[in-house]
Every structure is written in structure tokens, then in C-alpha cells.
Amino acid sequence: MPSFISVIRIMQCHYPMGLRADFIEGAYHEEFEKYPPGEVERRVEARRQKLDRLKDRIRESGLPLREGYRDSEQLGDWVLEDLQKIIDRDFPEGSRPSKVAREAFDQYLYAQRLTRAYVGGEKYFQQLDDHLNHDTLPLVVLGESGLGKSTLLAKWALDHQQANPSDVVIMHFIGSTRASADWVAMLRRIMGELKQTLDIKEEIPTRTEELSAASLAGCIKQVLKGGSF
Numbered sequence: 001m002p003s004f005i006s007v008i009r010i011m012q013c014h015y016p017m018g019l020r021a022d023f024i025e026g027a028y029h030e031e032f033e034k035y036p037p038g039e040v041e042r043r044v045e046a047r048r049q050k051l052d053r054l055k056d057r058i059r060e061s062g063l064p065l066r067e068g069y070r071d072s073e074q075l076g077d078w079v080l081e082d083l084q085k086i087i088d089r090d091f092p093e094g095s096r097p098s099k100v101a102r103e104a105f106d107q108y109l110y111a112q113r114l115t116r117a118y119v120g121g122e123k124y125f126q127q128l129d130d131h132l133n134h135d136t137l138p139l140v141v142l143g144e145s146g147l148g149k150s151t152l153l154a155k156w157a158l159d160h161q162q163a164n165p166s167d168v169v170i171m172h173f174i175g176s177t178r179a180s181a182d183w184v185a186m187l188r189r190i191m192g193e194l195k196q197t198l199d200i201k202e203e204i205p206t207r208t209e210e211l212s213a214a215s216l217a218g219c220i221k222q223v224l225k226g227g228s229f
């Protein structure tokens, strides 16, 4: 709920003279030096009319509007109040995403960033699809550093998820986020995501000693069999 008149007022205060001149209702110092008196008044009147029209348009827009602030202090309080209301409305108390959801989102953003200017790779997509559809073993993609392995897999995974929204796709790029290279955090995250997405009731082991690659493999096997952890 922005206060538009307030915004105009802010522009009056902070914009360089050349830009803000259009928003000044009265005559200003430089005008008296530059123009004869009649011309100054004509310019002031033209500006006032233009501003009135703009303010009317804003009032008629039906957007939330606050007018008549006392001074810049009060204007500042109103703007802050309005912004806080928007934040509280969009992110109410208790809506904080879980750690698992946050990490998943960060990984998703990383994949988006990697693939922003993606070119080529079509022949590999077919191979990856074939592997997914006909093989149950894990697939390792090997290649020199910087060759584009992560980018290829990110692009394929994002496209696959979009085309198959009900498939569970979990992306994890080591080094993409602060927590991503910690193997315990990684296992917890992947298991947490499986638990959340597939609505598994069993708890994830809390003790680090209980977590291992084998425990993740066991968990995935269970999930694939339609069971739980």
C-alpha cells in the first residue's frame, strides 16, 4: 500500500533540480533569474495543473492512498508502517519455510542460475532420459572440471521436473550453498526432502553416527519399494 503523494514528495526532496523541477509547485530561485516575471507565473501555473492532474489520476486509480502528512518525519513513519504491513501480509508469523525447504529453494535457484544461458547438449538429454526409463542403477557423469556436467544435469533436471510435476526431483550441487558441502547436512536434507515430499512418518536419524551413505541408500531403496525409511 504505497503512498503515492508521499512518493512525489520524496522526489521533490531528493531528485536533482533538473529532474525535480516538474514536481515543484511554487516558483524556485533559478526561475526568477532565468525568466521574466510573467513567464515565471505561467510556468508555475502550468506545473501546478500538471501536478493536479497527476494527483487526480493517482486518486482515481483506486490504489491505497494516504494524504496530508504533517512533515517528513510523519511521512517516513507512514511509509515504514505501510511497508511493514506488506511484509506482515506476505510473510505472516509462522510462515518461515523449513530448513529443508530453504535449502531446496537455494539449490533450485542455483540450477536456474547455471542454466540461464544454456546452449546445446540435446544428445545427452536423450541418454539421460533413456537411463531414467530403462535403468535402476545410479548414473555417474564424468568429465573434466568446467566442462558443463553440473549445468547439463541442472538443465535436464529442471526440464524433467517441469514436464513431470509429480516426479520427485532432488537436486544437490556440492559447493552451491554454505551447507551443501557438509555431507551430514546433505544426507539430512535429502532424507528430509524425501520424508516431506512422500509424507513419510518415520523420523530422520538425529545422531551423526547413525547417518551414512548406506543409511541414505537404505532410505532410497525403501522409498522405491513403496515403504518408508
Ligand SMILES: Nc1ncnc2c1ncn2[C@@H]1O[C@H](COP(=O)(O)OP(=O)(O)O)[C@@H](O)[C@H]1O
Pocket (backbone or CB within 6 Å): 113, 114, 115, 117, 118, 119, 120, 121, 143, 144, 145, 146, 147, 148, 149, 150, 151, 152
Ligand atoms: N551448455 C552450456 N551452455 C551455456 N553455459 C554452459 C554450458 N555448460 C556449462 N556452461 C557454463 O560453464 C560453467 C562451468 O560449467 P559447470 O557445469 O559448472 O562445469 P562442471 O560441473 O563440469 O565443472 C558454468 O558457468 C556454466 O554456466
Ligand SMILES: [Mg+2]
Pocket (backbone or CB within 6 Å): 149, 150, 151
Ligand atoms: Mg560441477
